[in-house]
Amino acid sequence: MKLELQGITKAFGDFVANDSIDLVVEPGTVHTLLGENGAGKSTLMNVLFGLYEPTAGRILIDGEPVAFRGPGDAMAHGIGMVHQHFMLVPVFTVAENVALGDERTRAAGILDLEQTRRAVREVSERYGFNVDPDALVEDLPVGVQQRVEIIKALVRKADLLILDEPTAVLTPRETDELIDIIGQLKAAGTAIIFISHKLREVKAVSDTITVIRRGKVVGTADPGADATELASLMVGRAVDLSLGRQHSDGGDVSLEIRDLTVIDELGVPVLDHVDLDVRKGEILAVAGVQGNGQTELVEAIMGLTERTSGSIRLEGRELLGRSVKEIINSGVGYVPEDRSTDGVIGSFSIADNLVLNRYDRAPVAKGLALKPAFIAENAEEKVREFDIRTPSAQNTASTLSGGNQQKVVLAREFSRDLQLFIAAQPTRGVDVGSIEFLHRRILAERDKDIPVIVVSTELDEVAELGDRIAVLFHGRLMGIVPGNTSRDVLGLMMAGSTAEEALAEAGRSGRATTDSDEPQLPGGIA
Amino acid sequence: MSTRTQTAPASASNAAPTAGVGRRSLILYSAGALIALVLFALMSPGGTATFRLSAASDAFQIPALAVPVTPAGWVIALLLVAGTAYVFSLRRAGRGVPGWVPAVFAVLFVSGVLIWMVAEATNPSISLLSLLTGTLALALPMVYGSMGGLLAERTGVVNIAIEGQLLLGAFAAALGGSLSGSLVGAMVSAAVGGVVVSSLLTLFAVKYQVNQIIVGVVLNVLVSGLTGFLFGTLLSGDAGLNSPPRMPNLPIPLLSEIPILGPLLFNQTVLGYLMFVVVAVLWVGLYKTRWGLRVRAVGEHPKAADTVGIKVNRTRVMNVLLGGAVAGLGGSFYTLVSVSQFSRDMTAGTGFIALAALIFGRWNPIGAFLASLLFGFATNLQYVLSQAGTEVPSHFLAMLPYVITILAVAGLVGASRAPAASGQPYTKD
Numbered sequence: 001m002k003l004e005l006q007g008i009t010k011a012f013g014d015f016v017a018n019d020s021i022d023l024v025v026e027p028g029t030v031h032t033l034l035g036e037n038g039a040g041k042s043t044l045m046n047v048l049f050g051l052y053e054p055t056a057g058r059i060l061i062d063g064e065p066v067a068f069r070g071p072g073d074a075m076a077h078g079i080g081m082v083h084q085h086f087m088l089v090p091v092f093t094v095a096e097n098v099a100l101g102d103e104r105t106r107a108a109g110i111l112d113l114e115q116t117r118r119a120v121r122e123v124s125e126r127y128g129f130n131v132d133p134d135a136l137v138e139d140l141p142v143g144v145q146q147r148v149e150i151i152k153a154l155v156r157k158a159d160l161l162i163l164d165e166p167t168a169v170l171t172p173r174e175t176d177e178l179i180d181i182i183g184q185l186k187a188a189g190t191a192i193i194f195i196s197h198k199l200r201e202v203k204a205v206s207d208t209i210t211v212i213r214r215g216k217v218v219g220t221a222d223p224g225a226d227a228t229e230l231a232s233l234m235v236g237r238a239v240d241l242s243l244g245r246q247h248s249d250g251g252d253v254s255l256e257i258r259d260l261t262v263i264d265e266l267g268v269p270v271l272d273h274v275d276l277d278v279r280k281g282e283i284l285a286v287a288g289v290q291g292n293g294q295t296e297l298v299e300a301i302m303g304l305t306e307r308t309s310g311s312i313r314l315e316g317r318e319l320l321g322r323s324v325k326e327i328i329n330s331g332v333g334y335v336p337e338d339r340s341t342d343g344v345i346g347s348f349s350i351a352d353n354l355v356l357n358r359y360d361r362a363p364v365a366k367g368l369a370l371k372p373a374f375i376a377e378n379a380e381e382k383v384r385e386f387d388i389r390t391p392s393a394q395n396t397a398s399t400l401s402g403g404n405q406q407k408v409v410l411a412r413e414f415s416r417d418l419q420l421f422i423a424a425q426p427t428r429g430v431d432v433g434s435i436e437f438l439h440r441r442i443l444a445e446r447d448k449d450i451p452v453i454v455v456s457t458e459l460d461e462v463a464e465l466g467d468r469i470a471v472l473f474h475g476r477l478m479g480i481v482p483g484n485t486s487r488d489v490l491g492l493m494m495a496g497s498t499a500e501e502a503l504a505e506a507g508r509s510g511r512a513t514t515d516s517d518e519p520q521l522p523g524g525i526a
Numbered sequence: 527m528s529t530r531t532q533t534a535p536a537s538a539s540n541a542a543p544t545a546g547v548g549r550r551s552l553i554l555y556s557a558g559a560l561i562a563l564v565l566f567a568l569m570s571p572g573g574t575a576t577f578r579l580s581a582a583s584d585a586f587q588i589p590a591l592a593v594p595v596t597p598a599g600w601v602i603a604l605l606l607v608a609g610t611a612y613v614f615s616l617r618r619a620g621r622g623v624p625g626w627v628p629a630v631f632a633v634l635f636v637s638g639v640l641i642w643m644v645a646e647a648t649n650p651s652i653s654l655l656s657l658l659t660g661t662l663a664l665a666l667p668m669v670y671g672s673m674g675g676l677l678a679e680r681t682g683v684v685n686i687a688i689e690g691q692l693l694l695g696a697f698a699a700a701l702g703g704s705l706s707g708s709l710v711g712a713m714v715s716a717a718v719g720g721v722v723v724s725s726l727l728t729l730f731a732v733k734y735q736v737n738q739i740i741v742g743v744v745l746n747v748l749v750s751g752l753t754g755f756l757f758g759t760l761l762s763g764d765a766g767l768n769s770p771p772r773m774p775n776l777p778i779p780l781l782s783e784i785p786i787l788g789p790l791l792f793n794q795t796v797l798g799y800l801m802f803v804v805v806a807v808l809w810v811g812l813y814k815t816r817w818g819l820r821v822r823a824v825g826e827h828p829k830a831a832d833t834v835g836i837k838v839n840r841t842r843v844m845n846v847l848l849g850g851a852v853a854g855l856g857g858s859f860y861t862l863v864s865v866s867q868f869s870r871d872m873t874a875g876t877g878f879i880a881l882a883a884l885i886f887g888r889w890n891p892i893g894a895f896l897a898s899l900l901f902g903f904a905t906n907l908q909y910v911l912s913q914a915g916t917e918v919p920s921h922f923l924a925m926l927p928y929v930i931t932i933l934a935v936a937g938l939v940g941a942s943r944a945p946a947a948s949g950q951p952y953t954k955d
Contacts, residue, residue, distance in 0.1 A: 049833070051832070051833070070832075070835055070837075071832065071833045071834060071835050072834070072835020072836075073835075075834070075835060081833070083833065086830075087827070087829060087830035087833040087834070088827070088830060089822070089823050089826045089827045089830055089831075090826070090827070090946070091826055091943075091946075092819075092822075092823070092826070096819060097830075099819065100819055100820065100823050100830070100831065100834050100836070101820070101831070101834025101835050101836055102834065103816040103819060105815070105816050108815070109815045109816045109817055110814055110815055110816075111814055111815055111816055111818075111819060152834075266620065267617075267620045268620065
């Protein structure tokens with residue numbers, strides 16, 4: 001199927017998310033949409049999939065104009081979409097999810113799941129997906145859930161498959177498997193639209209790259225182009241992809257974590273006897289696929305978890321069992337992983353958000369009263385220093401973009417003298433320009449001889465910032481490796497190999513175990 | 527792997543971690559077993575409790591069941607203790623409690639209470655048959671109410687307004703029945719009454735996305751006030767607007783002659799037979815048909831349903847309206863079967879118990895049906911026991927259905943999982 005988009009415009013009120021976008025996707029090719037978060041890629045795909053109606057422009061399939069009044073129409077025309085957040089009902093089986101909306105029935109609307117099961121098995125075997133049609137979706141690993149989404153599209157005879165940020169939730173190995181699958185689909189004649197901001201993958205799978213910036217197509221690029229060039233095109237200005245950072249061995253051990261165990265509500269250990277040391281003036285990066293205990297590790301240090309045992313000592317002082325406030329007051333700075341719910345209070349002004357961690361003390365407060373003059377002055381200063389893009393510090397934090405919200409969080413946490421700084425997913429959903437800035441500030445904090453923990457699911461961010469890298473898998477520490485360890489080794493560890501096993505396996509397959517010869521790219525974009 | 531068997535180092539300020547969820551139900555199970563042990567076994571009043579199984583008029587007479595109180599008390603108490611131990615062992619193994627455990631536990635406990643209360647009574651003999659038929663009758667509006675709630679909630683709309691739907695259904699049945707003089711007219715009016723409440727609920731909750739709980743509560747108050755007002759002004763006049771026809775029992779030939787089961791199941795009103803049909807159809811519909819798959823998907827993950835071309839809000843509106851019709855029909859029981867006229871607030875909180883039955887029944891039609899039966903049983907028990915002259919004060923007996931409701935919903939249900947999108951309006955970004 002050949003797909004053409006002509007002059008697609010989508011406006012939400014005054015905001016133009018897509019501005020007369022033209023795109024041609026040929027059968028049997030992978031067409032990549034490259035752009036930052038908020039560039040309008042997902043909006044465009046939602047238009048194509050019939051979820052939004054375009055304000056202007058038209059869609060042509062094999063030269064015929066079509067109009068979609070809903071996703072059902074789009075699917076009837078052979079368009080399938082794998083959403084960034086999977087559209088699967090967790091309590092349904094694979095077959096039920098695949099059947100939904102396209103059910104095979106017997107008389108009186110009675111479901112005939114056997115037909116669907118057969119179709120699932122057929123597709124699963126053809127592409128080597130290894131998916132059991134009777135498994136409950138919520139029990140499946142993320143990578144398999146994604147295959148269920150692909151099966152859903154293929155069973156519906158999709159000739160064009162939209163993959164919206166498909167690798168955001170995958171381990172490096174699962175990503176490699178997905179790239180293989182894309183290759184097979186392509187060979188079978190399926191057209192694929194691949195959406196990503198990760199340059200490495202984009203270069204690996206694309207036949208054509210279209211770059212979108214602020215809702216407009218700004219150009220096409222050759223998959224052979226180098227990363228810096230692609231990044232510059234995406235951001236719209238020259239991007240310096242290397243921080244030029246110096247490795248740090250750190251000084252004395254400042255944070256000692258011993259035998260830290262956290263049990264979840266169901267009695268399952270989510271953090272399992274973890275031992276970690278963090279030295280002054282070093283960044284310990286904690287890597288792992290989302291949901292392998294990183295969140296619990298950080299929350300345990302911050303005193304936010306229950307059912308926690310072990311020991312967390314900062315400068316010899318036990319933190320475990322203390323209240324969150326005591327922990328903050330002992331000099332721990334914290335960037336929570338979910339910025340919009342835990343990092344800032346959206347309905348508060350930027351100025352108020354900047355003093356949330358010291359609202360009850362001089363110089364912010366005097367007795368029972370806040371000092372508005374100081375809060376305003378402080379806000380002016382921080383907005384300037386951290387380059388927070390806003391017309392006024394009195395605007396609510398919810399009006400800021402993700403990157404600027406994160407700058408507010410960072411500015412707030414850095415406004416005190418710290419003994420320990422923890423950043424969880426500091427650049428998730430943040431634009432490339434801000435990533436660079438945030439990384440430089442975190443490095444600057446390290447250089448003040450403060451121990452830093454950075455938790456990230458982005459391998460590139462981990463490699464970029466970490467002086468040492470700890471990998472968590474199913475709540476267990478798989479090992480701590482040097483900052484320049486290769487992606488292959490890290491990928492194996494994230495999938496459950498210990499450091500020794502991973503190094504041995506990577507060594508056997510003749511791969512370099514360090515990445516020192518390859519330039520590092522900032523977290524979100526490489 | 528098992529961290530709980532290893533002791534955490536003493537340096538930690540916290541004790542060794544244990545699972546916290548289910549502590550509540552563990553307490554309930556333990557309390558139930560303890561009460562059984564003390565009340566049924568150790569403090570057994572002794573003697574025999576007699577349960578009559580046939581009415582005097584029946585063709586086949588079955589001998590009454592005479593239960594020796596003390597041995598029965600011990601057996602039940604020990605079974606409950608064993609059940610509690612089983613639940614503890616499941617928790618220790620980190621596993622969930624299967625659905626039949628709370629059901630069996632509840633049935634055993636209630637039988638224990640029953641035997642104990644009958645034995646305590648001045649006349650230790652009750653008619654089991656009238657206890658059971660009364661149970662079914664009292665459960666009937668609850669079953670309809672919970673099915674109406676289930677239809678709405680399975681699509682993600684919380685229906686607190688079941689009470690209002692039952693009440694307006696009762697009112698509409700009285701008015702429509704009086705005006706048309708026919709039972710069909712009365713039943714259709716009742717269904718329409720329920721649909722009226724539902725349409726307000728969908729208008730505010732689905733279209734305008736007002737908080738569903740608030741809308742539901744307000745609707746209940748509205749219906750109560752409205753029917754109360756109309757009852758005072760319209761129905762109490764001499765125009766005969768509050769004299770609906772009475773719905774007769776339709777015994778099925780032969781089947782209704784079967785001892786116990788016959789009078790219990792095959793001597794019902796149309797509304798009674800229809801109840802079984804509604805429950806069965808809903809169960810099959812929900813789990814075996816395309817309609818059910820879509821409904822459940824809309825209630826669990828509306829966006830996923832939308833992306834495969836299912837109209838989320840239309841499904842919700844249709845189901846809430848249908849649910850209103852079912853609940854409204856249930857309301858007609860009050861004015862066509864129970865008593866033959868409408869009176870102010872005559873549903874008396876049954877709609878809320880129906881909501882509890884829905885939750886206790888884990889949003890499953892059959893579960894909700896059984897839960898309704900349990901609540902109906904508890905309600906009827908107080909009537910039967912006070913006839914037998916029990917020494918338990920009547921006020922405590924009157925509390926029984928509500929105590930069971932609270933215990934059931936609070937603890938025994940365990941991790942019951944509501945439809946994931948329940949209570950959340952759906953918009954496309």
